Amino acid sequence: MSSEHPAPTGLADRIHGGWLGRIAGNMLGKPIEQGKVWTRTRIDRYLGGCGALPLTDYLPEPADPADTAVLRPEWRSCVRGRIHGSCRDDDVDYTVLGLHLLESRGFGFSTEDVGELWLLRLPYLQTFTAERAAYRNLANGLRPPLTATYDNPYQEWIGALIRADVFGWVCPGDPGRAAGLARRDAVLSHTGNGVYGAMFAAALIAAAFTAPAVRDALESALGVIPASSRLARTVRRVMSLHEAGLDWADTVDTATGESAGGWIHTVPNAAVLTAGLLYGDDDFTRTLALTVRGGLDTDSNGATAGSVAGVRTGAAALPGHWKDPLEDTVRSAVFGFDGVRISALAERTVRLAHGGSEPGPAGYPSLHDLHR
Incomplete structure (x- = not known):
């Protein structure tokens, strides 16, 4: 834990930090969520032209009209000085829907339960890639696992990973239990590395509560996916480059350059995420900044990195310039949840964690100290 911030005081503070971190990271990356256009080099050129390197806050307003033309349409609600509550985004919608899933169906939910809630609560046009293919398959009467495999070329893209927090x-x-829940959700729409990405992310966040350092959390998360998978090999590649002393930019360029699949695929995005966490070194601001500057699916990677960093920092210690503009408010396309308070979502999550958690792995601090 960076000496810049005091240790969080308990489980409720950590979970609240995870929610805030996820939403802040998503907002940070949202304006430049177009990996074919917003490469790592172009992002840094944008920031440099605005006098915003090193990045320590939400993105500044663009200084170059050429940049304005290729930002996401929502950018005006996501840049510093203009943020009043969170923007609506699928990276947050699925987190809200996952909470509702656990509240309404319990920890023993089925993959069919996930699909039923999508049809009941999630508008079709607010789904994308693998999720839209699975949604269409559900509406046409298919059941898992066919919902993931029929006419779905996006099976290993990042969609399931963003649902895992x-x-x-x-x-x-308890990273193993978290990964099991995430897998049950993920197989509705994904296969292979798409499913492993969800398991990895859920395990990583679960381990972040008690791991001595973020590298230990990454090691725990690797333990729930096949060591021979492309995802595991890529995460280990980033870890080895970091350990060898390569700088952040060269590590990102090397690892993403070695990963095929495109800018929304799970594997190269896991490289960006892993580098952001390792080189962020348990500093919330640095972790978010490096992850989003890494490019590819910037809002999704920023959200997951923010979730991990928020859990490790805790809500009380998050810098005010990240959390205050969110105004404790979530915009969501999930039916019945638009305008809900972030703090209320966190409180509901804490109740589930109290009712469903088990002792952590040997060698990690007792969760008794977190339930205060």
Whole structure:
């Protein structure tokens, strides 16, 4: 834990930090969520032209009209000085929907339960890639696992990974259990590395509650996916480059350059995420900044990195310039949840974690100290 911030005081503070971190990271990356256009080099050129390197806050307003033309349409609500509550985004919608899933169906939910809630609560046009393919398959009467495999070329893209956070938050210190929940959700729409990405993210967040350092959390998360998978090999590659002393930019360029699949695929995005966490070194601001500057699916990677860093920092210690503009408010396309308070979502998540968590792995601090 960076000496810049005091240690969080308990489980509720950590889970609240995870929610705030996820939303802040998503907002940070949202304006430049177009990996084919917003490469790592172009992002840094944008920031440099605005006098915003090193990045320590939300993105500044663009200084170059050419940049304005290729930002996401929502950018005006996501840049510093203009933020009043969170923007709506699928990276947050699925987190809200995952919470509702656990509240309404319990920890024993089925993959069919996930699909039923999508049809009941999530507008079709607010789904994308693998999720839209699975949604269409559900509406046409298919059942899992066919919902993931029929006419779905996006099976290993990042969609399942972005749905995984809540499973980590409700299983603090238990990455194996978190990964099992995430897998049950992920197989509705994904296969292979797409499913492994969700398991990895859920386990990483669960381990973040109790791991001595973020590298230990990454090691725990690797333990829930096949060591021979492309995802595991890529994460280990980033870890080895970091350990060898390569700088952050060269590590990102090397690892993403070695990863095929495109800018929304799970594997290269896991490289960006892993580098952001390692080189961020348990500093919330640095972790978010490096992850989003890494490019590819910037809002999704920023959200997951923010979730991990928020859990490790805790809500009380998060810098005010990240959390205050969110105004404790979530915009969501999930039916019945638009305008809900972030603090209320965190409180509901804490109740689930108290009711469902088990002791953490040997060698990690007891969760008794987190339940205060």
